[in-house]
Amino acid sequence: MFTGIVQGTAELVAVEEAQEFRTHVLALPxxxxEGLELGASVAHNGCCLTVTAIDGERVSFDLMRETLRLTNLGQLAVGDRVNVERAARFGDEIGGHAMSGHVIAMAELGEIDEAPNNRRLWFTLPQPYERFLFEKGYIGIDGISLTIGEVRGQRFCVNLIPETLARTTLGERVPGDRVNIEIDPQTQAIVETVERVLAARRSA
Incomplete structure (x- = not known):
């Protein structure tokens, strides 16, 4: 489990390509x-990956074809940075919201509204997932736990404070970029349960 509180960013220092498969090597601070072991879970831009090798500061992670299809990790090149969060441990403070590290889709950044000391980003989510969007609901964007500010069909916005812009890669995002999206698991469960109940009643 993750909390959506990004602990830092790490640079991608090497990429090993294979057929529908990639290995990413990060330079982890x-x-x-600290305490990192083979097999540990680390979220990259909100996607849960497993540590496969550790060589000093260089830590390796494998990406299978489903990960490459659903996330923006396959678009990364050497020198790019990713948001990083280690898996939560029992007793850790949950400052964001519970996240699984399972990316459901990507959303495209369409518009940036600048204002003193904050920034509003507007994203477009693929249509099948817009039913999970609710104003003031939680959403995970590139591994960051954020609150939805406003919803307009498939479009939604989030408001970012300077600390979020400084600690994560969202401050570097420009229109056209695609970000990883994780829907709040509780929201998804409630919506899908209600849909099943209503569908059962209609067919009865």
């Missing part, structure tokens, strides 16, 4: 390597 010392604080993020």
């Amino acid at each position: 010392a604080a993020l390597r």
Whole structure:
């Protein structure tokens, strides 16, 4: 489990390509390597990946074809940075919201509204998932736990404070970029349960 509170960013220092498969090597800061072991879970832009090798600061992760299809990780190149969060441990403070690290889709950044000391980003989510969008609901964007500010059909916005812009890669995003989306699991469960109940009643 993850909390959506990004602990830092890490640079992609090497990429090994294979057929429908990739290995990413990140230069993880010392604080993020503390106690790290093979098999540990680390979220990259909100996508849960498994540690496959550790060589000093260089830590490797494998990406299978489903990960490459559903997330923006396959678009990364050496020198790019990703948001990083280690898996939550029992007793950790949950400052964001519970997240699984399972990306459901990508959304495209369409518009940026600048204002003093904050920034509003407007994204477009693929149509099948717009039913999970609710004003003031939770959403995970590139691994960051955020609150939805407004919903207009498939479009929604989030408001970012300077701390979020400084600690994550969202401050570098420009229109046309695609971000990883994780829907709040509780919201998804409630919506899908209601849909099943209504469908059963209509068919009765």
